[in-house]
Amino acid sequence: MNPHGAAAxxxxxxxxxxxxxxxxxxxxxxxxxxxRCGARIHAREPYAVARTWALLITAATLYVPANVLPVMxxxxxxxxxxxxxxxxxxxxxxxxSRTLSLLVFIASITVPLLKLTSLAFLLAxxxxxxxxxxxxxxxxxxxxxxxxxxxxLDIYVGAVLVALVHFQGVATIVAGPGATAFGAVVVLTxxxxxxxxxxxxxxxxxxARVG
Amino acid sequence: MSDExxxxxxxxxxxxxPARGSRWPPQLIWLIPLAAVVIGGWLAVTTILERGPTxxxxxxxxxxxxxxxxxxxxxxxxxxxxKSVTVAEDLKTAIVSAExxxxxxxxxxxxxxxxxxxxxxSGSGVSGLATLLSGSHIAVDVxxxxxxxxxxxxxxxxxxxxxxxxxxxFTLHARNLGSLDIGAPVYFRRLQVGQVAAYxxxxxxxxxxxxxxINSPFDRYVTSDARFWHxxxxxxSLDAGGVRVTTESLVSLLIGGLAFETPTQSASTAPAAPxxxxxxxxxxxxxxxxxxxxxxxxxxxxxxxxxxxxxxxPVDFRGIVIGEVASINVDYDPVKGDIVIPVEIxxxxxxxxxxYRGRPTxxxxxxxxxxxxxxxGFRAQLRTGNLLTGQIYVALDLFPGAAKAKLDWTKxxxxxxxxxxxxxxxxxxxxxxxxxxxxxPFDTLGADLDETLRNAGSLLRRIDTEVTxxxxxxxxxxxxxxxxxxxxxxxxxxxxxDAREAMREVARAAQAFRILADYLERHPExxxxxxxxxxx
Numbered sequence: 001m002n003p004h005g006a007a008a009x010x011x012x013x014x015x016x017x018x019x020x021x022x023x024x025x026x027x028x029x030x031x032x033x034x035x036r037c038g039a040r041i042h043a044r045e046p047y048a049v050a051r052t053w054a055l056l057i058t059a060a061t062l063y064v065p066a067n068v069l070p071v072m073x074x075x076x077x078x079x080x081x082x083x084x085x086x087x088x089x090x091x092x093x094x095x096x097s098r099t100l101s102l103l104v105f106i107a108s109i110t111v112p113l114l115k116l117t118s119l120a121f122l123l124a125x126x127x128x129x130x131x132x133x134x135x136x137x138x139x140x141x142x143x144x145x146x147x148x149x150x151x152x153l154d155i156y157v158g159a160v161l162v163a164l165v166h167f168q169g170v171a172t173i174v175a176g177p178g179a180t181a182f183g184a185v186v187v188l189t190x191x192x193x194x195x196x197x198x199x200x201x202x203x204x205x206x207x208a209r210v211g
Numbered sequence: 212m213s214d215e216x217x218x219x220x221x222x223x224x225x226x227x228x229p230a231r232g233s234r235w236p237p238q239l240i241w242l243i244p245l246a247a248v249v250i251g252g253w254l255a256v257t258t259i260l261e262r263g264p265t266x267x268x269x270x271x272x273x274x275x276x277x278x279x280x281x282x283x284x285x286x287x288x289x290x291x292x293x294k295s296v297t298v299a300e301d302l303k304t305a306i307v308s309a310e311x312x313x314x315x316x317x318x319x320x321x322x323x324x325x326x327x328x329x330x331x332x333s334g335s336g337v338s339g340l341a342t343l344l345s346g347s348h349i350a351v352d353v354x355x356x357x358x359x360x361x362x363x364x365x366x367x368x369x370x371x372x373x374x375x376x377x378x379x380x381f382t383l384h385a386r387n388l389g390s391l392d393i394g395a396p397v398y399f400r401r402l403q404v405g406q407v408a409a410y411x412x413x414x415x416x417x418x419x420x421x422x423x424x425i426n427s428p429f430d431r432y433v434t435s436d437a438r439f440w441h442x443x444x445x446x447x448s449l450d451a452g453g454v455r456v457t458t459e460s461l462v463s464l465l466i467g468g469l470a471f472e473t474p475t476q477s478a479s480t481a482p483a484a485p486x487x488x489x490x491x492x493x494x495x496x497x498x499x500x501x502x503x504x505x506x507x508x509x510x511x512x513x514x515x516x517x518x519x520x521x522x523x524x525p526v527d528f529r530g531i532v533i534g535e536v537a538s539i540n541v542d543y544d545p546v547k548g549d550i551v552i553p554v555e556i557x558x559x560x561x562x563x564x565x566x567y568r569g570r571p572t573x574x575x576x577x578x579x580x581x582x583x584x585x586x587x588g589f590r591a592q593l594r595t596g597n598l599l600t601g602q603i604y605v606a607l608d609l610f611p612g613a614a615k616a617k618l619d620w621t622k623x624x625x626x627x628x629x630x631x632x633x634x635x636x637x638x639x640x641x642x643x644x645x646x647x648x649x650x651x652p653f654d655t656l657g658a659d660l661d662e663t664l665r666n667a668g669s670l671l672r673r674i675d676t677e678v679t680x681x682x683x684x685x686x687x688x689x690x691x692x693x694x695x696x697x698x699x700x701x702x703x704x705x706x707x708x709d710a711r712e713a714m715r716e717v718a719r720a721a722q723a724f725r726i727l728a729d730y731l732e733r734h735p736e737x738x739x740x741x742x743x744x745x746x747x
Contacts, residue, residue: 013224014227021225022224023224023225023226023227024224024225024226024227025227026226026227026228026229031229031230031231032227032228032229032230033227033228033229033230034227034228035225035226035227035228036225040230041227046237047237047240050237050238050240050241051237051240054240054241054243054244055240055243055244057244057247057248058243058244058246058247061244061247061248061251062247062251064251065251065254069254081280
């Protein structure tokens with residue numbers, strides 16, 4: 001028995017993504033509704049690769065302004081200050097909070113970059129019908145999906161500060177355009193990860209195995 | 212499908228309901244990255260386009276300037292930020308490099324000025340308090356020149372006048388600065404109309420030049436013959452009308468100030484051109500004096516000490532000040548081999564003729580007039596003005612008895628003849644008296660006196676030996692005579708008794724005579740008929 005098993009799609013069975021009900025595929029249409037919950041079901045997410053690519057490219061584009069533009073504008077009696085993510089990291093590092101600095105660096109710079117490259121790699125592998133270690137690639141995908149929610153750390157900090165520090169005239173913190181871009185990057189990478197259909201990883205491996 | 216029958220425990224698999232295809236063409240998803248690229252590209256392009264010019268400003272010190280923090284502000288609006296602060300290669304100045312907004316580019320011209328705004332406390336007020344908390348910033352004043360530039364020299368103190376304030380600047384010359392400072396107020400009829408913008412010591416150190424700025428619309432009251440004076444402090448005067456205290460305002464009392472006025476009889480009411488030069492007088496009285504337009508210079512040569520005479524000392528004519536001493540020098544007269552003191556004076560003939568304003572002040576025969584006056588004894592003399600301080604002044608007057616003098620019209624400036632001062636004259640008289648006293652032969656006089664005294668002594672001695680005994684005898688006899696006279700006159704002497712008796716007889720005779728007289732009065736016929744018999 002091969003550990004991969006047969007792909008359900010290849011035997012004409014579709015699974016509902018919502019209620020996980022397996023149903024027989026309609027003979028003609030490529031799209032159908034789940035007979036139990038009514039959700040839209042497909043053999044594979046249609047245009048999954050293209051959609052993921054689009055979202056990924058958008059996220060990559062926005063990653064630039066997210067790091068260049070200020071995420072936080074502090075306006076206090078002591079002056080007006082704009083902080084980008086990197087300047088915040090540098091500030092934390094020089095002011096002694098090295099652990100915090102590292103944490104922010106990993107959460108806000110390394111992780112989004114990692115997600116972008118990982119998704120790009122997964123997409124490319126699917127596009128080129130790679131059969132290389134599908135189980136490893138599946139693990140990578142799981143990591144990407146899991147890690148996604150944590151990269152919003154910066155946005156959380158910013159949101160909390162904006163809400164808390166609002167002494168009119170004394171000190172105000174306003175989220176800068178970088179924060180918007182950064183939030184967009186995080187959301188877009190999550191959407192990209194969602195729209196990517198990991199079943200595609202196995203399809204080509206299956207075909208290659210079956211021959 | 213072939214596996215299906217082998218799993219009888221698998222329940223019946225429901226068939227999915229066919230659905231219509233997606234309404235949206237799947238390619239639409241590419242609009243998202245397209246939009247992101249477009250927005251990102253636009254942001255990048257505008258950022259690059261909006262990047263303003265980078266300039267350098269040189270300051271003596273970069274006190275309070277922090278790269279990346281210090282802003283450049285125009286009218287308190289951010290127009291740039293300091294990017295870096297470095298020290299000049301010669302280690303003398305600090306070079307501040309700043310990035311300005313795109314819109315500021317066309318205002319970076321030759322006369323654009325930059326200065327650092329700190330909290331400042333000066334006489335005219337407190338400024339820049341906000342910088343205490345927010346830190347310093349660099350302020351800019353936009354100039355109007357045409358030439359562009361990108362490196363500037365920062366001002367050390369904020370300019371009082373910024374370019375866009377309407378008004379005019381004037382130049383004042385003063386002997387000293389008094390208590391004025393930059394920003395000191397300028398008053399016109401006790402209204403603050405401007406301030407002192409700058410001051411500088413003259414190159415030769417002989418005075419101070421001030422730049423003042425009069426705000427519009429008051430600048431039109433500065434006419435070409437406006438009079439400026441120091442209005443600092445209190446002007447306390449004591450005259451026949453009592454004590455008068457004059458001050459412009461409390462502010463000028465504290466920080467000084469100046470005031471101006473246009474003389475009421477002034478002919479010109481046209482506003483003065485910008486940067487017109489005026490004289491700053493020390494008091495209002497001095498400023499209000501008649502304008503001395505005509506100045507004549509003369510030289511007075513004195514042969515006496517001028518101790519107590521100072522430059523600026525008055526030159527007066529019978530009590531009217533008509534000029535002042537301009538300079539005092541020392542000169543060697545090779546002809547007489549004498550050291551003389553030529554004193555240069557400035558005369559304002561207008562002051563003498565001001566009652567006849569309108570007449571030509573310098574008539575063509577003034578030369579002749581002066582010659583005639585000198586002939587009549589017109590001379591200059593040094594006189595003591597103040598006995599306590601020993602200050603002296605130059606007096607011009609007629610001295611009919613003065614030695615003859617003639618004017619030499621070829622000399623420039625003209626030399627007026629002088630007579631020794633009154634004190635000098637007194638000294639000379641005293642000296643001549645002393646000289647005369649000196650001539651008296653006290654020695655021979657003494658010898659004569661000695662001999663005379665000796666003669667007198669011998670005379671006295673002779674009197675003592677020869678005259679005194681005779682005198683004694685004479686006195687003795689005189690005393691005897693007197694005592695006998697005394698005896699003769701004592702009350703109980705026979706002489707006295709006889710005299711009394713005689714007197715009584717006389718009284719009785721007088722009584723009888725009176726009776727006779729009475730009888731005759733009553734009986735005048737008795738003279739002829741004789742006394743009638745008493746009827747008794």
